Amino acid sequence: MSNLAFLFRTAYRDSRKNRSKLALFMSSIVLGVAALVAINSFNYNLRKEIDKEAATLLGADLAASANRPVEAAVLNILDSLPAEKAREMELLSMSYIPKTDETQFIRLKALEGNFPFYGKLKTVPEEAAHSFRSGPSALVDESLMLQHGLIPGDSIKLGKTMFEIKGRLAGALGSVGMASSMAPAIYINIASLDSTGLVQPGSLVNYTYFYKVPEGFNIQKWKDNRKSQFRSDQLRVETIEDRKQNLNQAFGFLNYFLNMVAIVALLLGCIGVASSVMIYVRAKTNSIALLRCLGMKPSDAFLVYFIQISVLGIIGVAGGVVLGALIQSVLPLILQDFLPVQVNVALSPRAILEGFFIGLSITTLFSLLPLVSIRKISPLRTLRSAFEEAEESRDYLRWIIYGAIILVLTVFLWILTSSLVTGLIFVAGIIIAYLVLNGFAALVIKILRKSIPVNAGFVFKQGLSNLFRPDNQTKTIMVTIGMGTAVLTTLLILQSILLNNVSLMDEGKQPNMILYGIETNQMEDLKKLTIQSSLPVLQEVPVVTMKIDGWKGRNKTQWLKDSLMTAERWAVNREARVTYRDTVSEDEKLISGSLKKYAGSGDSIFVSLGTTFAEAMDVGLGDEIVFNVQGTRVVTYVGSLREIEFRNLSTRFFIVFPTGVLEDAPQFGVLVTKAPDNKTMTKYRGDVVKAFPNVSVVDLTTILQSVNNILNKVTFIIQFMAIFSLLTGLIVLISSLTLSKYQRLKESILLRTIGATKAQIIKINATEYAFLGILSAGTGVVISLIASYLLTRFQLDLDFYIAWWPVLGILAGLVVITISIGMLNSRDVVNNTPLEVLRKENS
Amino acid sequence: MSVILKVDNLDMQYSSGNRSLSVLQSINMSIEEGETVAITGPSGSGKTTLMGLCAALDNPTSGAITLLGTLINPLSEDERARLRNRFVGFIFQNFQLLPSLTALENVMLPLELQGIKGADQEAVQLLTRVGLKDRMTHYPSQLSGGEQQRVALARAFINKPKILFADEPTGNLDGDTGSTVESLMFDLNKDFGTTLIIVTHNQELASRTGRIIKLRSGHIISDEKNIPSMTTI
Incomplete structure (x- = not known):
C-alpha cells in the first residue's frame, strides 16, 4: 500500500512540469468520446420516443x-x-x-x-x-x-x-x-x-x-x-x-453509421495519444533510468507513468463525456428532417457509462503500447546516454495489447450491432482503412525524403528535413488529418458527381421534361400545345398496365407455393407498365434475339425484356410468360433481351410488346419533350397543368432541386460527423507541435546562434508546416479521389467528375490552418533572444 | 576488514551488427569495506563499463561479480534494483537529478523507494549538511551546477550506502566548485564509513583515494595502494 502511495506521489511529482502538455495530447480523445456519448444518448432517447409514440406514428x-x-x-x-x-x-x-x-x-x-x-x-x-x-x-x-x-x-x-x-x-x-x-x-x-x-x-x-x-x-x-x-x-x-x-431497425443503421464515425474519431485521437506518449516516454528516458538506478523495479517505473497517463485519460474521457452531453442537445436539430418523432434532450446514463468505459479502455490500451517500453529502459543510461536497449518489437506484451484493442472494439461493435460478424467486419474495415492510410503516408514520406533536391536552398531543405527529424509525428498527423479530409472530400466529390450526372441529363438533344398520365383522347391536343409552345415532341409512348399471371408453363399461384421458385418477388408481383413498338430505342442495346413483329391473330407474341427484369424473373429467350392485361390472358414468349441505360430523363420499359396486340387495351400516354430554358419550361408546365390538370409533369429542374435538397441534408449530417475526425486531427497536430516544441526551439536557437536571421527561421518553419499541411490534407484528398472514383465507376455506375474548387478549398484551408498553428507555436523563437527562450523553457 | 566487492575473470563484449567489441578482458579485483578506490584510464579504457557492472547496472559477458557477499550475476532485475536501493549510492558527472522534483524530493527518493516514512527529516538534515538548507524547494533548473551536485551527494548518502559509485563527480564543475564538492564527498564518505569507488580522469581527485586502479584497453594495467594527499584528510 505504501509502495502504491509512493508510486502515486512520484507520478504526481514527475508530472509537474508536463501537465499542460500531457493534458493537451489527452484532449485528442475528447472529441471521439464526445461523439460516442452524444450519438448514443441521442439514440437511446430516440428509441424511447419511438416506443412511446409508436401508436401515433402509425x-x-x-x-x-x-x-x-x-x-x-x-x-x-x-x-x-x-x-x-x-x-x-x-x-x-x-x-x-x-x-x-x-x-x-x-x-x-x-x-x-x-x-x-x-x-x-x-x-x-x-x-x-x-x-x-x-x-x-x-x-x-x-x-x-x-x-x-x-x-x-x-x-x-x-x-x-x-x-x-x-x-x-x-x-x-x-x-x-x-x-x-x-x-x-x-x-x-x-x-x-x-x-x-x-x-x-x-x-x-x-x-x-x-x-x-x-x-x-x-x-x-x-x-x-x-x-x-x-x-x-x-x-x-x-x-x-x-x-x-x-423504425428501430432503420434508425439502428443510422446509429451504426454515426457510431462508426465516432469510433473512427476516437481511434484517430488514440493514435495521436499513443504517438504523443511515445515521445513523452522518450523525453523521460533519463528520469526513468535514474529511478531504475536508484533501485526502482521496472514494473514500478512503468506504473509511475501508467498512473500519470491513466489519470489524464480519465480526465480526457470525462471531458469528452461532458462535451458529448452538450452536443447531444444539438443532434435532434441536425437530424430533425429524418426523424418521425420529436426527440427530447435527456442525459442517458447508459450512453455516458458506455462512452466513458469504451473511451477509457481504448485510450488506456493505446497508451500502453508506448508505455510498456519503460520496462526495458536500462539504468545504464545514467552512465551512457547513447546506450540502446534490446529490440522492442520482440516484446510479446505489445501483441497482447494489439489483441486487446481489437477485442474491445469487436465487443463494443458486437453489442452495438447485435452481430458478432458485423462487429468483426467493422473492425476489419477500420484496420484496413488504417493500414491503407498509414501505408500511403509512409510511401509519400519515403518518396519525398528521397526526392529532396540536392541543389535546393538551405531554407527549403532544412524546412523539409524537419519533417523527418527523430520523434517526428509526420505520419501520425498525416493519418489523423488525412482521415478527416478523406471523409469530407469524398462526400463533396460524390455530391458533385451526383448533381453533375443529373444536370448532364439534358445535355444536347436529351429530353428534360416528361409528361405522364395522358388520356388517349388528350394526346393530340397535348401534342398541339407542345408544338405551339415551340417544343419538340421527342417521344410519344403508349403505356398499358398488366400483371404477370404465369411463366415457364406454371401459373403464379403454383409458383408462389413452390419453395424452389427462382424468380424474385418484386418482379413477379409488380404491376407492369408496358409499351408496344417494333424498334429498339436510343437508350437500349439489343443483347440477344430480335424484336419480332406480330403478324396478327394466331401468330405467337414475342415480347422484349430488359436484362435486369429477365434475370429477376429467371427467364430467357423462348420462355413463356402469361400476362393478365386488365382481365384478358395474353400468352407471350421472350423474343429478345435488351440492356437499358438509365442515363437521361426518358421512358424506359422492362417489357415491350410488338405493335398490333395492345392497341385496344385501356392505356394512357407519356410525352417526352425538351425545353430550352427554365422560363419556357415553367410556362409550358403551367399551360399543361391548366389545360390538362390530370397530367403530371416531371422536369429536370425539379429533380435537380430535390436531389440537391436531399443531398444537402444528408451530407450535412455526414460533414458534421467528419468534422469530429478533422478536429481530432488538428488537436493531434497542435499537441504534437507542442510536444516537439523544445526540440524545435533548441534547433532554431542553435541556428540563430550560428547566425540564422529571423526571416530565415520563419521561412524554415513555414516551409515545414506548409509541407505538413499539404501532405496531411493531400493524403486525404488523394485517398478520397481514389475512393470516389472506385465508388462512381463500380458501385454507382456514373460518370466521374470532380468539382475542383471545393476540393482545392479544403486543401488550401487545411494548409493555412497547419501553417498558422505551427507559426503560432514557434513565435517564441522568433520574438525572443535565444537565451531568453532557453531560460523560459528550462524553468 | 571484509571484502565488499569481488570481481573474477570479468569479460565484457558489446556486439554491433556482425562485429563484436571487447571492452573488458579478464578483470580481477577485490575491494574491501571502507576503502576509497579510484579507477582511472584514458577514454575508452572501460572505466565506466566496469563501474556499471560492479554497481549491478548491467550483466557481464562472462565472469562473476560479488557485491556485499551476493553473487549478482544470477539476480533478476527486481533483485538487483533492491540491492542498489538498500546498499548502493551513485554520483554522476551530469548530476542526474529528476527535473520535475524539488531538491528535497530528489534527496528523499531512495528512502521513499524503500517505503521508509520520515524521509523528509533525514533529507533536510543532509541538505543542511551540504549547505542547501535554503534551496530545498528549488527545482534542479533553478540551481547551479555545484548546487545540483551537492543535492546529488545528499541523495547518494541518504540510504547510508555500504558502497558509493561516483562517475567523474567533478567533471562538469569548475575548479573551485569541484574542489568544494570533492571535499564534501570525502567528508560524507568518512562520516558514513562508506566504501567509495570513483571513476575519473582527474589525477588530483584520484590521488585523494587510498588505491588507484589503472585501466587501458579493457585490462587492469596497475592496481596500487596510494597514500592519500593531505587535502583529503
Whole structure:
C-alpha cells in the first residue's frame, strides 16, 4: 500500500512540469468520446420516443397498404376485424396555385374516415384537421405554403378541381421532414378525389386501409395467424409493433453509421495519444533510468507513468463525456428532417457509462503500447546516454495489447450491432482503412525524403528535413488529418458527381421534361400545345398496365407455393407498365434475339425484356410468360433481351410488346419533350397543368432541386460527423507541435546562434508546416479521389467528375490552418533572444 | 576488514551488427569495506563499463561479480534494483537529478523507494549538511551546477550506502566548485564509513583515494595502494 502511495506521489511529482502538455495530447480523445456519448444518448432517447409514440406514428392498430386496389378476398379478411376503419389513397401529382400562377409537384393524400385514430394531424389553425374532411377542402404542407406565400382561405387546384386551403400541415403523421423535400403533402377527403380526375387507369396510386381495434384485442396475433393470406400481391400489413421494429431497425443503421464515425474519431485521437506518449516516454528516458538506478523495479517505473497517463485519460474521457452531453442537445436539430418523432434532450446514463468505459479502455490500451517500453529502459543510461536497449518489437506484451484493442472494439461493435460478424467486419474495415492510410503516408514520406533536391536552398531543405527529424509525428498527423479530409472530400466529390450526372441529363438533344398520365383522347391536343409552345415532341409512348399471371408453363399461384421458385418477388408481383413498338430505342442495346413483329391473330407474341427484369424473373429467350392485361390472358414468349441505360430523363420499359396486340387495351400516354430554358419550361408546365390538370409533369429542374435538397441534408449530417475526425486531427497536430516544441526551439536557437536571421527561421518553419499541411490534407484528398472514383465507376455506375474548387478549398484551408498553428507555436523563437527562450523553457 | 566487492575473470563484449567489441578482458579485483578506490584510464579504457557492472547496472559477458557477499550475476532485475536501493549510492558527472522534483524530493527518493516514512527529516538534515538548507524547494533548473551536485551527494548518502559509485563527480564543475564538492564527498564518505569507488580522469581527485586502479584497453594495467594527499584528510 505504501509502495502504491509512493508510486502515486512520484507520478504526481514527475508530472509537474508536463501537465499542460500531457493534458493537451489527452484532449485528442475528447472529441471521439464526445461523439460516442452524444450519438448514443441521442439514440437511446430516440428509441424511447419511438416506443412511446409508436401508436401515433402509425395512427392505427393496423395498416394495410398496396400499390393497387386490394383484392376483394383480402379486403374481406381485413374488414372482418372488429374495428373502426379508415382509408387513404396516395398519389403523386401536379398542383396549380392560382395566387402565384405557379405549378408544384405534390404528394396527394385522400382520406376517408377518422384517421388518425391515435395522435392527430398537426394543423394551423387546429380546427383545420377536421374542416378539411368535407367538401373540396385541403390541408397543405407548410413548406409549400411558405414557398408560395399561401394562407388559409387561398385556393389550390388539384386535377380538375379547385380546393380551398383550410390550414397548413405542420407535421404529417409518421412521415419525416425529408419527404417534403421531394414532394410536399396535401391532404383532401376521399370523396373529393374523384372530381379531380387524377385517378386514371395506370395511375400510380397507393391504397392504405387503417383499423382501430377495441382495447384488449391482440392485433399482432390476429395478423400473424393470417400471414400467408397477406403474403401475395405486395400487400404490406403493419401493426404498431411492426412499426416500432421497422423504425428501430432503420434508425439502428443510422446509429451504426454515426457510431462508426465516432469510433473512427476516437481511434484517430488514440493514435495521436499513443504517438504523443511515445515521445513523452522518450523525453523521460533519463528520469526513468535514474529511478531504475536508484533501485526502482521496472514494473514500478512503468506504473509511475501508467498512473500519470491513466489519470489524464480519465480526465480526457470525462471531458469528452461532458462535451458529448452538450452536443447531444444539438443532434435532434441536425437530424430533425429524418426523424418521425420529436426527440427530447435527456442525459442517458447508459450512453455516458458506455462512452466513458469504451473511451477509457481504448485510450488506456493505446497508451500502453508506448508505455510498456519503460520496462526495458536500462539504468545504464545514467552512465551512457547513447546506450540502446534490446529490440522492442520482440516484446510479446505489445501483441497482447494489439489483441486487446481489437477485442474491445469487436465487443463494443458486437453489442452495438447485435452481430458478432458485423462487429468483426467493422473492425476489419477500420484496420484496413488504417493500414491503407498509414501505408500511403509512409510511401509519400519515403518518396519525398528521397526526392529532396540536392541543389535546393538551405531554407527549403532544412524546412523539409524537419519533417523527418527523430520523434517526428509526420505520419501520425498525416493519418489523423488525412482521415478527416478523406471523409469530407469524398462526400463533396460524390455530391458533385451526383448533381453533375443529373444536370448532364439534358445535355444536347436529351429530353428534360416528361409528361405522364395522358388520356388517349388528350394526346393530340397535348401534342398541339407542345408544338405551339415551340417544343419538340421527342417521344410519344403508349403505356398499358398488366400483371404477370404465369411463366415457364406454371401459373403464379403454383409458383408462389413452390419453395424452389427462382424468380424474385418484386418482379413477379409488380404491376407492369408496358409499351408496344417494333424498334429498339436510343437508350437500349439489343443483347440477344430480335424484336419480332406480330403478324396478327394466331401468330405467337414475342415480347422484349430488359436484362435486369429477365434475370429477376429467371427467364430467357423462348420462355413463356402469361400476362393478365386488365382481365384478358395474353400468352407471350421472350423474343429478345435488351440492356437499358438509365442515363437521361426518358421512358424506359422492362417489357415491350410488338405493335398490333395492345392497341385496344385501356392505356394512357407519356410525352417526352425538351425545353430550352427554365422560363419556357415553367410556362409550358403551367399551360399543361391548366389545360390538362390530370397530367403530371416531371422536369429536370425539379429533380435537380430535390436531389440537391436531399443531398444537402444528408451530407450535412455526414460533414458534421467528419468534422469530429478533422478536429481530432488538428488537436493531434497542435499537441504534437507542442510536444516537439523544445526540440524545435533548441534547433532554431542553435541556428540563430550560428547566425540564422529571423526571416530565415520563419521561412524554415513555414516551409515545414506548409509541407505538413499539404501532405496531411493531400493524403486525404488523394485517398478520397481514389475512393470516389472506385465508388462512381463500380458501385454507382456514373460518370466521374470532380468539382475542383471545393476540393482545392479544403486543401488550401487545411494548409493555412497547419501553417498558422505551427507559426503560432514557434513565435517564441522568433520574438525572443535565444537565451531568453532557453531560460523560459528550462524553468 | 571484509571484502565488499569481488570481481573474477570479468569479460565484457558489446556486439554491433556482425562485429563484436571487447571492452573488458579478464578483470580481477577485490575491494574491501571502507576503502576509497579510484579507477582511472584514458577514454575508452572501460572505466565506466566496469563501474556499471560492479554497481549491478548491467550483466557481464562472462565472469562473476560479488557485491556485499551476493553473487549478482544470477539476480533478476527486481533483485538487483533492491540491492542498489538498500546498499548502493551513485554520483554522476551530469548530476542526474529528476527535473520535475524539488531538491528535497530528489534527496528523499531512495528512502521513499524503500517505503521508509520520515524521509523528509533525514533529507533536510543532509541538505543542511551540504549547505542547501535554503534551496530545498528549488527545482534542479533553478540551481547551479555545484548546487545540483551537492543535492546529488545528499541523495547518494541518504540510504547510508555500504558502497558509493561516483562517475567523474567533478567533471562538469569548475575548479573551485569541484574542489568544494570533492571535499564534501570525502567528508560524507568518512562520516558514513562508506566504501567509495570513483571513476575519473582527474589525477588530483584520484590521488585523494587510498588505491588507484589503472585501466587501458579493457585490462587492469596497475592496481596500487596510494597514500592519500593531505587535502583529503
